[in-house]
Amino acid sequence: MQIIYRLVLILILLSSCNEKNKTFSESEIAILPQPSSVVLGKFSFELEDSMTIYADTKEAKMAGDYFITSFKNSIKINLQKTDKENADIIFKEDTSLNDDEYNLNIVPKQITVNANGYGGFFYGVQTIKQLLSKEIPERLNEAKYLIPTVNIKDKPRFKWRAYMLDESRYFHGEKFVKQMLDQMALLKMNVFHWHLIDDAGWRIEIKKYPLLTEIGAFRADSEIETWKSGKTSGKPHGGFYTQEQIKNIVAYAAERNITIVPEFEMPGHSSAAIAAYTWLGTAGIDIDVPIKFGRLYDNYDVTKPEVIKFIKDVLNEMFELFPSEVIHIGGDEVGYKVWEESKSVQKYMKEQGIKTPADLQIDFTNKISQFMEKNERRMMGWNEILGKNIHQGFEEKKHDKEAETELAKNVVVHFWKGDLDLARDAAKKGYDIVNSLHSNTYLDYNYKSISLEKAYGFNPIPDGLEEQYHKNILGLGCQMWSEWTPTNLDVERQTFPRIAAYAEVGWTQLENKDYKSFKRALKKIQKHWDSLEINYFKDVE
Numbered sequence: 001m002q003i004i005y006r007l008v009l010i011l012i013l014l015s016s017c018n019e020k021n022k023t024f025s026e027s028e029i030a031i032l033p034q035p036s037s038v039v040l041g042k043f044s045f046e047l048e049d050s051m052t053i054y055a056d057t058k059e060a061k062m063a064g065d066y067f068i069t070s071f072k073n074s075i076k077i078n079l080q081k082t083d084k085e086n087a088d089i090i091f092k093e094d095t096s097l098n099d100d101e102y103n104l105n106i107v108p109k110q111i112t113v114n115a116n117g118y119g120g121f122f123y124g125v126q127t128i129k130q131l132l133s134k135e136i137p138e139r140l141n142e143a144k145y146l147i148p149t150v151n152i153k154d155k156p157r158f159k160w161r162a163y164m165l166d167e168s169r170y171f172h173g174e175k176f177v178k179q180m181l182d183q184m185a186l187l188k189m190n191v192f193h194w195h196l197i198d199d200a201g202w203r204i205e206i207k208k209y210p211l212l213t214e215i216g217a218f219r220a221d222s223e224i225e226t227w228k229s230g231k232t233s234g235k236p237h238g239g240f241y242t243q244e245q246i247k248n249i250v251a252y253a254a255e256r257n258i259t260i261v262p263e264f265e266m267p268g269h270s271s272a273a274i275a276a277y278t279w280l281g282t283a284g285i286d287i288d289v290p291i292k293f294g295r296l297y298d299n300y301d302v303t304k305p306e307v308i309k310f311i312k313d314v315l316n317e318m319f320e321l322f323p324s325e326v327i328h329i330g331g332d333e334v335g336y337k338v339w340e341e342s343k344s345v346q347k348y349m350k351e352q353g354i355k356t357p358a359d360l361q362i363d364f365t366n367k368i369s370q371f372m373e374k375n376e377r378r379m380m381g382w383n384e385i386l387g388k389n390i391h392q393g394f395e396e397k398k399h400d401k402e403a404e405t406e407l408a409k410n411v412v413v414h415f416w417k418g419d420l421d422l423a424r425d426a427a428k429k430g431y432d433i434v435n436s437l438h439s440n441t442y443l444d445y446n447y448k449s450i451s452l453e454k455a456y457g458f459n460p461i462p463d464g465l466e467e468q469y470h471k472n473i474l475g476l477g478c479q480m481w482s483e484w485t486p487t488n489l490d491v492e493r494q495t496f497p498r499i500a501a502y503a504e505v506g507w508t509q510l511e512n513k514d515y516k517s518f519k520r521a522l523k524k525i526q527k528h529w530d531s532l533e534i535n536y537f538k539d540v541e
Contacts, residue, residue, distance in 0.1 A: 022135065024148035030521035031130050031152075032500055033188055033507035034514070041149030043108045047071070047132065048145075052080050054087035063113070063121030064091050066255060070125065075134075075145055089113075091121050100190070100257075101155035104128070106147055122257040123188050127152060130186070130524070158460060158475030160434050161506030162191035162261070163499060165491070166482040168198030168272070169293060171217075171239030176488045178252055179532070180495075185256035186528075187503035192253055193328065193477055195263045196241070199271035199296050200483075201289065203240045204262070204321075208313050209277065213240040216272035219289040226484065232291060233486070246321045254323075261380070262322050265330035266311060267300040267364060274298055280307055282338045282345060293483040295333045302364040303348035312371055319375055326412060327372060331381035333391065334361055336401075358387045358403035369408045380412035380434070383422060390418035407431075412474070420462045427465060427472040435460040436477040441502065443494045444481040452540040455501035456515055478502040489535045496529060496536030497522055 022044045029040055055064040067089070068079045079089070087110075094103065094114040102120035104127055105112045113124035128147060135144045163184055165172065181192060196203040202216030218238030224231050241249070253260050274281040275289045282301040290296055300307050318327065336357030339345045345360070354360050362385065369379040384390060387403025407413075412432045415423040420437070427433050436442075440450065440458040460476040478499060485491045500522055504513065529536055 022146055024133075028133070029131070029148060029150065030524040031127055032518065032521035032525055033504035034512050034517060034521070035127065035152050035154035036509055036512060037151075037153040039151040041107070041151070043149045044146040045106050045108055045111060045149060046144055046146055047075075047077060049078050050080055051077075051088040052082040052084070053089045053091070054082055054085055055091040056085075057093045059118040060091035060093060060115075060121055062118055063115075063125060064089075066122065067091075067125050067128075070129070074129075075132075077145065091115075091124075098155060100159070102127075102152075104150070104152040104154070106131075106149050106151075108149060111147070119190070119257045122185075123154070126186055126188060127154070156188065156507045157509050158473070158506050160191055160475030160477070161189045161503065162193045162434070162436075162475070162477035163189055163495075163502075164193035164195055164436075164477055164479040166195040166198070166480060167201075167203050168195055169200045169482045170222075170237065170486045171201065171203060172482075172488055172491065173239070174241070174245055174249060176491075177249055179534075181249075181253050181256055181258055183496075183499065183529075183534075184258055184503075186525075187500055188507050189499075189503050190258055191477070192258050192260045193263065193479075194260055195481075197264045197272070198269045198330075199265075199290050200293060201238065201240075202272040202276070204246065204318070205240060205242045206314050206317050207243070208317065209310070211276035212273060212314075214276070216276040216289060219291055221291040222486070223292045224484075224486075227294060228292075237486075243317075243321060250322060259324050259326075260322055261324050261326050261328055262318055263328035263330055264314060264318065265332075266368070267302050267361060268332070268334035269296070269330055270300050271296050271298065273300075277310070279304075280310060282342050295335055297335060298338050299334055301342070301345065302360065303345050308367070311368065315368075315371070315375075319377065325376075326378050326380045328380045328414070329365070329368060329385075331361070331365060331385040332383075332416070334384065336361075354405075356401040356403060358389070358401055359405040361385070362387050362403050362405040362407055365411070366405075366408045369411055373410060378410060378412060379408075380414055383413050383415045383418060383426070385411065386413060386422065386426060388418065388422055390422070414477070416479075424462050424465050424469075427462075427469045431472065433473050434475060434477055435462070435473060436479055438479075441476060441478045442481065443478055443498060444484065447498075447537055447540065450498065452498055452501055453515060455498045456504065456513075456518060458502070458505050459510070460505070475506050476502065492535040493537050496534055497526065497540060498537075500525055 053064045055061040071077045089111045091113050095116050097116040100119040102124040103114040104124045115121040131147045133146050135146050202212045206212050217240040220236050221232045222237050224233050250260050271290050275287050278286050281298040283298045339357045365385050372379050386407050389402050413426050414434045416436045416438050461473050480495055
């Protein structure tokens with residue numbers, strides 16, 4: 001009996017040893033986005049309770065704390081901090097690396113993450129999370145958490161890798177926003193572009209102007225199905241974020257190496273604000289928050305000193321809430337008819353020698369840009385702020401003359417529509433560009449218009465742009481406009497899985513991209529989404 005017992009014990013120990021030293025195949029190493037370099041070893045590292053973590057800098061310690069919390073919450077493993085350099089898991093500074101770059105080395109007894117700042121350490125952790133596998137040996141009841149031995153060198157292709165959520169049309173809430181931030185972080189996306197202010201609703205508390213949320217955050221009904229459908233939901237809609245909630249979400253994002261860039265639309269798409277304070281508008285007409293979506297009639301009257309003061313007051317409160325260097329001002333789809341019909345605006349333009357409404361918009365935009373610059377911020381806006389008419393199909397196109405005034409050079413141009421020559425020309429003139437060409441990056445478009453493969457194939461650098469100007473293409477954004485996605489489930493279905501394709505577009509070096517490999521890695525991410533009950537479009541090619 002003793003001999004049999006010993007044989008059984010040996011078999012169990014061998015099984016345990018074999019599981020711990022499991023050899024992973026290349027097909028099992030599914031990391032999304034694809035790293036720059038991956039060298040697979042022969043064995044594995046087992047993540048166990050009470051393992052120790054050493055970190056040598058403030059940023060490394062922050063990443064170590066996130067690592068401990070993350071694995072404690074997800075797989076109930078408790079890890080301990082130590083000041084001993086021979087720890088099981090090491091976060092160590094390497095000043096030769098660039099921002100967000102990391103080197104990850106995993107051997108059977110140790111994990112080492114090298115980086116030169118919090119971003120790199122954080123992304124090393126995200127890769128470890130994707131490499132982790134849960135193994136349940138045949139003769140043991142307890143699960144083992146194994147990570148393949150591997151050496152990874154990795155860095156992003158672009159520094160701007162954004163997801164935009166439109167909450168003006170529909171308010172989605174703090175819990176949902178945090179869910180999206182978590183998925184962005186896993187995919188190494190680093191900019192959450194938050195569209196909080198538009199015609200359909202004002203979603204951010206501004207203490208100096210309380211009616212913005214008391215009135216501007218709520219509407220009586222909502223247009224449904226599609227543009228000019230003539231149908232409405234028959235239900236009121238509203239909601240906004242308090243400043244405390246904003247601070248909480250900003251901190252949550254920062255822990256995930258995500259910068260929140262808020263968008264405060266000006267001088268158009270301003271109906272919610274004008275509904276709250278009529279004097280902000282040009283027409284001088286009392287309005288309600290619109291229930292229809294699209295390009296609407298009135299704009300801020302940018303010739304009034306009190307309107308400029310209002311805009312600066314709002315920006316000052318936003319500066320306190322959002323540490324982002326960049327603040328987005330929209331600037332798109334400004335209908336000039338109301339300015340052309342205003343005697344006071346025309347008088348101002350004549351006195352100031354401003355020839356066209358397009359020049360008035362750029363004059364205003366440049367002044368706000370100067371105000372931001374004095375506050376150590378930088379303006380960003382949709383590419384209409386260049387003064388080029390890209391809306392040939394609008395009914396009032398005769399009013400949309402092009403400007404002669406030049407846009408200030410410190411502004412980031414967010415390209416979304418028009419001939420790509422506009423983006424190429426702006427890059428050559430020295431403007432920084434984020435490329436979000438609508439036909440390739442708008443998540444409200446259906447999967448027939450933008451398939452997963454088309455999303456994956458997007459290149460933010462326009463064809464024909466000389467290499468010397470490539471540095472002016474900061475990266476890309478993918479935009480979730482929510483006119484026709486009223487529920488969180490609707491937004492999820494439009495966002496996932498295409499957000500993963502855009503994540504790889506932004507991160508992975510062009511020569512390492514491969515759609516078949518991406519699809520293999522996506523399957524693992526989809527299992528993660530299934531565990532979170534995230535609604536995603538499964539019928540992809």
